Amino acid sequence: MKLSNRTIVVTGGTSGIGLAFALDLLNRGNKVIVIGRNQATLDQVTNKHKGLIGLQGDVSNVNSVREMAAFLRDRYPEVSILFNSAGIMRAFEVMDSALDLERTTAEVETNLNGTIWMTEALLPQLARQNEAMIVTVSSGLSYVSSPLHPVYSATKAGVHMFTDALRIQLKKSKPNIHVIELVPPLVAETNLLPDMQSGGGIPSMSLETLVKRGIQGMEHNKKRVVPxxxxxxxFAGKYFPDALSNAMARG
Incomplete structure (x- = not known):
């Protein structure tokens, strides 16, 4: 798929992986709309990076998703790429007596529900384009669970499964929509690094390298980018998942 002269929506686009991809795509001559929950953060990012368009919204809130979809349909009907990057990662002990139920499901609402809701809400708009693309961001931890993050791995496994099913359905009904799963390892420039390195010494990848690999995959319509x-x-998830999960738990 040619990645220029397109209108692209990036959720979680004010930091980390989302922002890095948004800036790369902007520099390729695209109109890039970044979605974030905090208006002040959006203003800061769009003021710093001229050309980015900010859209305030919360992918974990279904009513907010509906409002964003209606806004995009009316103001940017030419949107042809959705990059689902919004996500959170939390470490907690399941026996923590101070843990509230809402905290345990926060990742489900953002990582999994948010990806599904944004995809479903924008599908009619994407289907009208001659060529379109949906990118979902899962994780290497969709294959092997991190015991320190008991919900995060589950949500990313859900994103992986949803993406596969979505791709197969659209191949039959809407072959003009490409579906790509980006499966990042630990990325050095994100705020997850210290937490994850304490859980098994997992090696990291630079954000620049991840973006390069991801863009190449998008250009070639890859089903999955696993760098x-x-x-x-x-591989470990297929042959020895328990051993690696236990190693990460030991730190």
Missing amino acids: GFSKILR
Whole structure:
């Protein structure tokens, strides 16, 4: 798929992986709309990076998703790429007596529900384009669970499964929509690094390298981009998932 002269929506586009991809795509001559929950953060990012368009919204809130979809349909009907990057990662002990139920499901609402809701809400708009693309961001931990993050791995496994099913359905009904799963390993420039390195010494990848690999995959309409240590996790998930999960738990 040609990645220029397109209108692209990036959820979680104010930091980390989302922002890095948004800036790369902007520099390729695209109109890029970044979605974030906090208006002040959006203003800061769009003021710093001229050309980015900010859209305030919360992918974990279904009513907000509906409002964003209606806004995009009316103001940017030419949107042809959705990059689902919004996500959170939390470490907690399941026996923590101070843990509230809402905290245990926060990742489900953002990582999994948010990906599904944004995809479903924008599908009619994407289907009208001559060529369109949906990118979902899962994780190497969709293959092997991190015991320190008991819900995160589950949500990313859900994103992986949803993406596969989505791709197969659309191949039959809407072959003009490409579906790509980006499976990042631990990325050095994100705020997850210290937490994850304490859980098994997982090697990281630079954000620049991840973007390069991801863009190449998008240009070639790859089904799945599994760079760096994510390849090892994919292999381990097939043949010795318990051993690696236990190693990460020991730190």
